[in-house]
Amino acid sequence: MSKKIGVYICSGCGIGDALDVSALSKVATKEYKAPVCKTDAFLCGKDGVDIIKKDVAEEGVNYVVIAGCSGRVNYDVFDFGPSVVLERVNLRERVVWTQEPDDEDTQAMAEDYMRITLAKLKNLEAPVPFIGEEVSKRIMVVGGGLAGMTSATEAAAAGYEVVLVEKEESLGGWLKKSYKIAPLSPPYTNPEETDLAGRIKKIEDNPNIKVYTLASIEQTAGSPGMFDVTIKQGDAAATERVGAIVLAAGAVPYDPGKLEHLGFGASPNVITQAQLEELAQKGCIARPSDGKAVQKVAFIQCAGSRDQEHLSYCSAACCVESIKQSLYVKEQNPEAAVYVFYKDIRSSGQYEHFYKKAQSEGVIFIKADVTGVSDDGGNITIEADDLLMGSPTMADEIDLVVLANGMVPATAFEDPALGGEAQAEVAAGSDQAAPAPAPIIKSNILNLQYRQGPELPSLKYGFPDSHFICFPYETRRTGIYAAGSVRRPMDMAQAVEDATGAALKAIQCVEMSARGMAVHPRSGDLSYPEFQMNRCTQCKRCTEECPFGAINEDEKSNPLPNPTRCRRCGTCMGACPERIISFKNYSVPMVGNMLKAIEVPEEDEEKPRVLIFACENDAIPALDMAGINRLAYSKWIRIIPVRCLGSLNLIWVNDAMSKGIDGVLLMGCKHGDDYQCHFMKGSELAGIRLSKVSETLDRMGLESDRVYMTEVSIMDYDKIPKIVGDFVDKIEKFGPNPMKGF
Amino acid sequence: MTDLNVSSEPVKYNPDFAKEIYALESGEHVKLCMQCGMCALSCATREEMDYSPRKLFLLMRVGKREEFFKANTMWMCSTCLMCKVRCPRGIPLADVMHDLKSHAIKLGYTERPQATFYQSFWQEILNKGRVFEGGLMARYYLKRGWSEMTKGLFEMRDLGMTMLKHNRMPLKSPKSIKGLKSMKQIIERAQAQMHREEGR
Amino acid sequence: MRYSFYPGCSMEGAAVPYLKSFEAVTKALGIGIEEIHDWNCCGATVASGVVGHYPAQVMTARNLALAEQKGLDIIVPCSSCYMNLAITNKKFIEDDHFQLMANEALGVAGLRYNGTLKVRQMIEWIINDIGLDRIKSMVKRPLTGLRVAGYVGCQTPRVFPWTFDDPEQPVFFDKIIEALGATPVKFPLKARCCGSSHSITKPEITIDAGYKLIKSALEDGGQLMVTPCPMCQLNLDAYQGMIKKGYQLDISIPVLFITQLMSIAFDLPPDTWALKYNIVSPFDTLSKYGIKP
Ligand code: SF4
Ligand code: SF4
Ligand code: SF4
Numbered sequence A: 001m002s003k004k005i006g007v008y009i010c011s012g013c014g015i016g017d018a019l020d021v022s023a024l025s026k027v028a029t030k031e032y033k034a035p036v037c038k039t040d041a042f043l044c045g046k047d048g049v050d051i052i053k054k055d056v057a058e059e060g061v062n063y064v065v066i067a068g069c070s071g072r073v074n075y076d077v078f079d080f081g082p083s084v085v086l087e088r089v090n091l092r093e094r095v096v097w098t099q100e101p102d103d104e105d106t107q108a109m110a111e112d113y114m115r116i117t118l119a120k121l122k123n124l125e126a127p128v129p130f131i132g133e134e135v136s137k138r139i140m141v142v143g144g145g146l147a148g149m150t151s152a153t154e155a156a157a158a159g160y161e162v163v164l165v166e167k168e169e170s171l172g173g174w175l176k177k178s179y180k181i182a183p184l185s186p187p188y189t190n191p192e193e194t195d196l197a198g199r200i201k202k203i204e205d206n207p208n209i210k211v212y213t214l215a216s217i218e219q220t221a222g223s224p225g226m227f228d229v230t231i232k233q234g235d236a237a238a239t240e241r242v243g244a245i246v247l248a249a250g251a252v253p254y255d256p257g258k259l260e261h262l263g264f265g266a267s268p269n270v271i272t273q274a275q276l277e278e279l280a281q282k283g284c285i286a287r288p289s290d291g292k293a294v295q296k297v298a299f300i301q302c303a304g305s306r307d308q309e310h311l312s313y314c315s316a317a318c319c320v321e322s323i324k325q326s327l328y329v330k331e332q333n334p335e336a337a338v339y340v341f342y343k344d345i346r347s348s349g350q351y352e353h354f355y356k357k358a359q360s361e362g363v364i365f366i367k368a369d370v371t372g373v374s375d376d377g378g379n380i381t382i383e384a385d386d387l388l389m390g391s392p393t394m395a396d397e398i399d400l401v402v403l404a405n406g407m408v409p410a411t412a413f414e415d416p417a418l419g420g421e422a423q424a425e426v427a428a429g430s431d432q433a434a435p436a437p438a439p440i441i442k443s444n445i446l447n448l449q450y451r452q453g454p455e456l457p458s459l460k461y462g463f464p465d466s467h468f469i470c471f472p473y474e475t476r477r478t479g480i481y482a483a484g485s486v487r488r489p490m491d492m493a494q495a496v497e498d499a500t501g502a503a504l505k506a507i508q509c510v511e512m513s514a515r516g517m518a519v520h521p522r523s524g525d526l527s528y529p530e531f532q533m534n535r536c537t538q539c540k541r542c543t544e545e546c547p548f549g550a551i552n553e554d555e556k557s558n559p560l561p562n563p564t565r566c567r568r569c570g571t572c573m574g575a576c577p578e579r580i581i582s583f584k585n586y587s588v589p590m591v592g593n594m595l596k597a598i599e600v601p602e603e604d605e606e607k608p609r610v611l612i613f614a615c616e617n618d619a620i621p622a623l624d625m626a627g628i629n630r631l632a633y634s635k636w637i638r639i640i641p642v643r644c645l646g647s648l649n650l651i652w653v654n655d656a657m658s659k660g661i662d663g664v665l666l667m668g669c670k671h672g673d674d675y676q677c678h679f680m681k682g683s684e685l686a687g688i689r690l691s692k693v694s695e696t697l698d699r700m701g702l703e704s705d706r707v708y709m710t711e712v713s714i715m716d717y718d719k720i721p722k723i724v725g726d727f728v729d730k731i732e733k734f735g736p737n738p739m740k741g742f
Numbered sequence B: 001m002t003d004l005n006v007s008s009e010p011v012k013y014n015p016d017f018a019k020e021i022y023a024l025e026s027g028e029h030v031k032l033c034m035q036c037g038m039c040a041l042s043c044a045t046r047e048e049m050d051y052s053p054r055k056l057f058l059l060m061r062v063g064k065r066e067e068f069f070k071a072n073t074m075w076m077c078s079t080c081l082m083c084k085v086r087c088p089r090g091i092p093l094a095d096v097m098h099d100l101k102s103h104a105i106k107l108g109y110t111e112r113p114q115a116t117f118y119q120s121f122w123q124e125i126l127n128k129g130r131v132f133e134g135g136l137m138a139r140y141y142l143k144r145g146w147s148e149m150t151k152g153l154f155e156m157r158d159l160g161m162t163m164l165k166h167n168r169m170p171l172k173s174p175k176s177i178k179g180l181k182s183m184k185q186i187i188e189r190a191q192a193q194m195h196r197e198e199g200r
Numbered sequence C: 001m002r003y004s005f006y007p008g009c010s011m012e013g014a015a016v017p018y019l020k021s022f023e024a025v026t027k028a029l030g031i032g033i034e035e036i037h038d039w040n041c042c043g044a045t046v047a048s049g050v051v052g053h054y055p056a057q058v059m060t061a062r063n064l065a066l067a068e069q070k071g072l073d074i075i076v077p078c079s080s081c082y083m084n085l086a087i088t089n090k091k092f093i094e095d096d097h098f099q100l101m102a103n104e105a106l107g108v109a110g111l112r113y114n115g116t117l118k119v120r121q122m123i124e125w126i127i128n129d130i131g132l133d134r135i136k137s138m139v140k141r142p143l144t145g146l147r148v149a150g151y152v153g154c155q156t157p158r159v160f161p162w163t164f165d166d167p168e169q170p171v172f173f174d175k176i177i178e179a180l181g182a183t184p185v186k187f188p189l190k191a192r193c194c195g196s197s198h199s200i201t202k203p204e205i206t207i208d209a210g211y212k213l214i215k216s217a218l219e220d221g222g223q224l225m226v227t228p229c230p231m232c233q234l235n236l237d238a239y240q241g242m243i244k245k246g247y248q249l250d251i252s253i254p255v256l257f258i259t260q261l262m263s264i265a266f267d268l269p270p271d272t273w274a275l276k277y278n279i280v281s282p283f284d285t286l287s288k289y290g291i292k293p
């Protein structure tokens, strides 16, 4: 299909007043020989859009360039169907709203953006989606507890077939061990029945849900839309093809054996929350030592949690559980004295009502550090530092002490049978700096056939890593969504919500995968990385750096991409030293052409040029918002959006410097433990790559500070002028790039 | 404000005292105190208080009965209602303070001047059905005794003079209301009803 | 418009200028006001602290029962009286058990209250029933340029928070000041406690509170304070000498009842301004508006 470019310049929104639009048209028609170039005063109006539609229909224009507002607005107005490649030149937010009107430098900026976009078209093709074979829309749920059962019923209710895998004999998980549960519905004041039988029946009666109990997963091979999961049940094994997986493997209580300092083990009357459920299930809460019904009960919160010696995190559910259990005691004997020794009561969400209920039943909450638990013939004495009284206190003649012993995710345990080294492979023989691989704990749950390791990468404490703020369910393995207490510590109400959310994500995934589209954050993107394999040196950078484990290895050690696992971040493209990875609409040469299209003034003109590579996820919106708020910033900058800083190929820095551009600023998301990178590792990897760039610059005889990376979140829009200004000032101090004019 | 009694001997929790407070008219609400400190922050007279309302409730929870009633907290409350408006647990603190005052008076903790003032005020109501400021003052100083009276009168002398000068302090006591007897009967009946309810 | 009126004990004593100006202003507005016959003390903030809430409320209810015989809603200018009457009234309306018990007690005097009346706070009533336009139309002596600190006091806006105004930073009072042609100043402490009856038992509290209030009023150039509360007026007016002495303050600020200011702005006969009762003389401040002793 031959390319026919149509350029449409809008002069509305103040663009026509601030810029010389006819000069701008000349860039398109004279420099880039665009066959069609039109100007309209109100391009997003019906008449404006009709001009373009007409050209598409009658003139065969198939590459449409709209020079006007940001691509983040009016995308619905400027939609000419999948066969038309659309590019937007942001003259409004990025030029007119941030620069002096009617100024030669403003005009130069606008013309450069026109050039950058038209240069981009050279290597740009409409992507052809990757459609897998025998794509399945079934959803597998791993774990049959409350979260798993919820995910299964929710996905089935939405019309999807579900395969539910449970390791125990029957479904229910923690519900089986509970006398009652914290309320899941208003008024959130009374413990509720578990309704285990009802929940199980709902699953058994649903023809769309297939249940495997006493089952484990031997291996999970393939990729979204085409996962082949081998399920073992005793000696038998079955393979199920599914499109996406919800991991709801839950958590287990923290080992009370480690809580000797709180009296566990020394007295039979010091028990865990799970043991109290057992007692309550039996019908009478009595002292284990002599069977006497309890008169005085104490709960010790944060037993093991929020404790640097044990679990440094808050287990999130134990406050609510203790509140519930304190009500069991009050139900059995309203006159019983119940103390809750706490650090903070974290009864989040609607459970404030539950907390109040326990208080109004007379449960006494004491903010204290417990300093000692001792047993005198079954009567227990607790000594504590009452933090509100500011004095030591004690409670004696306690019949039963319940430790709120917190939770540890099922993914945090290593199976000794697998050898126990909780490590992914270390970056092998490479001269490039590489990040430490994410810890992957061989917990024997999914047994992924991924080159990068058999389970989900974790960030901390064994919980699967996910973009906590924006994409909580999405793990670092596309198509696998964590829900419930395996994802992070949470109570049952949250687990139900989580499970529902994850089911929805799994549904989105199977639907997108079947259409060859990317899931979040580039949802709907049809492009995917293609490898020019004959030039591959098998360095393995791409397989190691892909944050999502999308690239396996074939028998000949060549990279083996799995397009449906891919999130289209381009990190592999940035990593590849041979530059053989590209997308139909995003590639190393393409960005190279774009930056080369920038006109660099002669040294004596004293007009520096600073190139900004800005991440599309946060930095670009922040730059747009700076424009919307009319925040003026430096006229020397030129911005090129990138999918993720992870896609930054160092050759671009090289090219920019050789071209005489004076400085390069990289704007990406925050990285580290509390990262905000939408591709999780992209900005971190860019930082690591950049550490190599100083060598290159030294070789060119340039100050290494001419290239700088900064973190910008969408909220930082007001800081944009300063960030940009400070960098430009620094570059101006260095003086012009001596490569200018070469 | 004084610090809570910091002793090296561990204090033993005694839940019984709290029950005594919970049984008061607005006492039930106190159960819901979550020790957030909003009342302390809001109180108009907290600087004068031995313990902020929050700390007073803490003493109650621990069971320190004597410290509780000896504290001036309830007597410092001026019923400005700020805490009641702000308490996130909806505890009507000003009402609780009034409960505590009347409970303290009942228990004989009457040595504070405010207790005297309250009692004098009530006597004044029972006397005429309305409160005559001159009569109230006379009762108050009479009860506080001579030394306080002379001290008080000395301090207040100028004030009294100016008020007289501006006709703001009628010297002649007004007449009793006509229905004084029936008002007292109503009150007595109400008190009897309350005792009956408490007895339950 | 006819209403019952509950003056409360202070209007018979220290707050006599309130009573005089209130009666004049309502008369000028053409509103019929009938004092509840043989009313008794509402209990102030004290009775419940001696005998408990219930007996105190039943005592208060005697007034409601007497008023109901005329069937007229009750206007209450004093803040504490309003608190007691309005809360008791609400209990009658919302709490059947309370109503039953209280009527049994009232019954010993042959009285009964059915909860048919409304208890209205004077300020809220002025705004909602009389209306600011009517007030404006009555102004014959606009107090243009007079900077007034509207001291609402603590209880008035907080008895039923958010029902007619913000309990901490009320605005309704300033609207009346504005309607009189004066300029309400910023007065962040406008709903802070004045120290109440601590003036007798622990005057330091009242003096300290008064100092803070006056300072806050002066900060934005306040020349005059007005209040709807008898206790606030007394504490700030009568104790101002002690406040000034204690804190070496050399400015005075007159403190008027809102109805006094209304009577002035309506240009009613000078005796209804009742300014002779004011301890801190307002005449310097008001001379520019033709107000002389
Ligand atoms: S939920 Fe409560 S008990 Fe559990 S760790 Fe957190 S604060 Fe501690
Ligand atoms: S690095 Fe990004 S673009 Fe490359 S394969 Fe992985 S997910 Fe896809
Ligand atoms: S504001 Fe309410 S909940 Fe908070 S400490 Fe005071 S009484 Fe307790």
Ligand code: SF4
Binding pocket: B042, B043, B044, B045, B046, B053, B076, B077, B078, B079, B080, B081, B082, B083, B084, B093, B094, B097
């Ligand atoms: S009502 Fe009493 S306790 Fe509450 S803030 Fe006012 S003075 Fe303090």
